[in-house]
Amino acid sequence: xxxxxxxxxxxxxxxxxxxxxxxxxxxxxxxxxxxxxxxxxxxxxxxxxxxxxxxxxxxxxxxxxxxxxxxxxxxxxxxxxxxxxxxxxxxxxxxxxxxxxxxxxxxxxxxxxxxxxxxxxxxxxxxxxxxxxxxxxxxxxxxxxxxxxxxxxxxxxxxxxxxxxxxxxxxxxxxxxxxxxxxxxxxxxxxxxxxxxxxxxxxxxxxxxxxxxxxxxxxxxxxxxxxxxxxxxxxxxxxxxxxxxxxxxxxxxxxxxxxxxxxxxxxxxxxxxxxxxxxxxxxxxxxxxxxxxxxxxxxxxxxxxxxxxxxxxxxxxxxxxxxxxxxxxxxxxxxxxxxxxxxxxxxxxxxxxxxxxxxxxxxxxxxxxxxxxxxxxxxxxxxxxxxxxxxxxxxxxxxxxxxxxxxxxxxxxxxxxxxxxxxxxxxxxxxxxxxxxxxxxxxxxxxxxxxxxxxxxxxxxxxxxxxxxxxxxxxxxx
Numbered sequence: 001x002x003x004x005x006x007x008x009x010x011x012x013x014x015x016x017x018x019x020x021x022x023x024x025x026x027x028x029x030x031x032x033x034x035x036x037x038x039x040x041x042x043x044x045x046x047x048x049x050x051x052x053x054x055x056x057x058x059x060x061x062x063x064x065x066x067x068x069x070x071x072x073x074x075x076x077x078x079x080x081x082x083x084x085x086x087x088x089x090x091x092x093x094x095x096x097x098x099x100x101x102x103x104x105x106x107x108x109x110x111x112x113x114x115x116x117x118x119x120x121x122x123x124x125x126x127x128x129x130x131x132x133x134x135x136x137x138x139x140x141x142x143x144x145x146x147x148x149x150x151x152x153x154x155x156x157x158x159x160x161x162x163x164x165x166x167x168x169x170x171x172x173x174x175x176x177x178x179x180x181x182x183x184x185x186x187x188x189x190x191x192x193x194x195x196x197x198x199x200x201x202x203x204x205x206x207x208x209x210x211x212x213x214x215x216x217x218x219x220x221x222x223x224x225x226x227x228x229x230x231x232x233x234x235x236x237x238x239x240x241x242x243x244x245x246x247x248x249x250x251x252x253x254x255x256x257x258x259x260x261x262x263x264x265x266x267x268x269x270x271x272x273x274x275x276x277x278x279x280x281x282x283x284x285x286x287x288x289x290x291x292x293x294x295x296x297x298x299x300x301x302x303x304x305x306x307x308x309x310x311x312x313x314x315x316x317x318x319x320x321x322x323x324x325x326x327x328x329x330x331x332x333x334x335x336x337x338x339x340x341x342x343x344x345x346x347x348x349x350x351x352x353x354x355x356x357x358x359x360x361x362x363x364x365x366x367x368x369x370x371x372x373x374x375x376x377x378x379x380x381x382x383x384x385x386x387x388x389x390x391x392x393x394x395x396x397x398x399x400x401x402x403x404x405x406x407x408x409x410x411x412x413x414x415x416x417x418x419x420x421x422x423x424x425x426x427x428x429x430x431x432x433x434x435x436x437x438x439x440x441x442x443x444x445x446x447x448x449x450x451x452x453x454x455x456x457x458x459x460x461x462x463x464x465x466x467x468x469x470x471x472x473x474x475x476x477x478x
Contacts, residue, residue: 031432033196040189042461045407047182048400054179055400057163058238059393062378062386064156072153074144080112081138087116088302093140094118094133101131103321106301107333109137110316119148129157151333164245173247174453180242181249181454183396187228187235190399194225217409224402231395238392241376244369248452262365267357269326269345297349304328304346307353315340322348332359335379339370 069076091106101120109116115134122131125147132148135141149157158167165172198207207229211222243249257263301319308317308330316334327347334340341359346352362370374380378389429437448455 028433028436029196032436033193035429035432036189036192038465039461040186040193042465043182043186043189044400044403046461047178047186047457048403050175050179051183051186052397052400053166054163054176054183055393055396057159057166059390059397061156061159061163062389062393064159065378065386066383068153068155071155072144072146075134075146075153076115077113078115078136078138078143084109084137085140086302087305088300089140090116090135090137091118091301093142094120094135097142098122098131098133098145100124101133104130105321106319108305108317108319110334115143170247176242177246177249178453178457180239180246181451182457183239183242184236185454187232187239190225190228191232194229197225217406220402220405220409224399224406227395227402228399231392231399234388234392235396237372238376238389241372243451244373246453249450249454252450257365257369260365262363262369264366264370265357265362267329267331267343267345268355269322269329271325271327271347271354299348299351301328303351304330304348307346307351308344311342311344311353311356313342313344313356315342327354335370335374336382337371337380339374339380341370 087106087108091103095101095103095118098120101122103118103120105119107117107119114137116137118133118135120131120133125131129147129149131145133145134143136143146153147157148154149160152160161167164176166175195207208226210226211219214222244253301321304319305317308314308319313330313332315332318331318333320329320331322328327345329343329345331343332340339359341362343357344353345355347354359367371380375385376389378386381388432440444458445455448458
């Protein structure tokens with residue numbers, strides 16, 4: 001064959017496939033994936049105990065709703081009678097049973113078989129608690145008395161505090177804020193790793209269900225990923241709404257919400273026409289209000305309820321008695337969907353409605369905040385909401401268990417009982433392209449400042465990683 005002749009391909013030569021085009025998104029993810037894996041690893045090992053504890057206490061809290069209906073059925077329910085007694089008579093019965101208490105609010109029976117709640121400030125209960133007297137609306141007889149917090153009876157009130165701070169006061173709130181700060185990071189990081197792993201597989205693998213044919217660590221990973229995929233949306237919602245109660249991130253959220261014009265409005269109840277203070281979380285605990293001074297003009301609670309109902313405020317009422325210089329405030333407290341939270345302020349002297357506030361007039365951000373909080377508390381969709389919260393809590397506990405099991409199964413020498421799993425490789429951040437790394441670092445810094453416990457713990461992870469790297473390098477050199 002002449003040197004200038006073109007080389008002819010052999011007839012039996014395999015066809016060389018054309019080189020695939022480089023997918024920039026895929027390349028970026030390949031660089032980011034080890035970094036996400038390392039962050040997910042540290043969070044899974046070090047933060048998982050906090051997440052497990054938050055999931056356990058949250059599950060118990062969610063189940064306390066049906067439990068308290070059974071435990072306190074005598075106080076909560078009555079046989080349905082023919083005619084309800086005037087509300088003023090029911091309040092008088094509660095006052096006669098507890099003359100040392102000062103009535104601050106009244107919650108008329110929301111259903112035919114429910115009791116009326118008369119809330120009192122009393123020296124016999126703690127400052128952050130209320131003495132609640134349960135009155136039969138048909139006979140005006142007292143059914144019982146319980147120490148409550150907002151609408152929560154003793155069981156749910158205790159579990160709510162246990163979930164929020166482990167009954168350790170303000171110091172204990174750090175645990176719940178740390179859990180809320182990291183839950184969305186762990187959930188979204190796990191989602192990215194799971195979807196990326198499935199896309200990289202040579203054959204199509206199920207995303208939404210575990211691979212029952214797998215064994216060992218792959219089987220555990222399959223369950224971890226599939227259940228996490230189903231739970232990720234709920235976990236992110238719980239994380240975001242949980243941060244609104246937190247000490248440090250919660251303050252930043254409140255400030256941002258105010259600047260964006262999304263603060264929760266409050267009906268004006270001052271007799272001189274001034275603005276009344278209020279906030280999104282103000283209604284979670286009763287207390288602070290005082291009854292009107294004796295001898296002052298007062299049309300009575302029955303006339304006040306009539307005036308409120310005439311304005312369409314008639315769904316599951318909460319009547320706050322006036323303090324000095326303020327009028328009555330009548331609010332709807334039906335937080336299920338559709339939400340009824342309209343409110344009016346009534347002048348005690350003549351029963352005139354001074355101000356009206358409709359939930360429909362709330363800013364959109366305030367509505368979203370209200371709904372998010374009520375979802376977190378298991379109120380928005382009633383029993384369905386509470387069972388969904390319990391399922392999320394159980395799922396998170398299993399996710400933490402499976403994570404530790406995978407770590408254990410990765411141990412380098414299975415014959416050593418105290419040998420644990422290997423971490424992913426260090427130095428992965430160096431592989432991330434600079435145009436991606438710099439914005440990512442900037443966003444991480446901003447989020448770490450806005451959610452302080454996330455930022456502080458992330459710095460601690462970095463310090464720990466550097467120390468472990470130094471130790472490994474020293475051992476390798478030796």
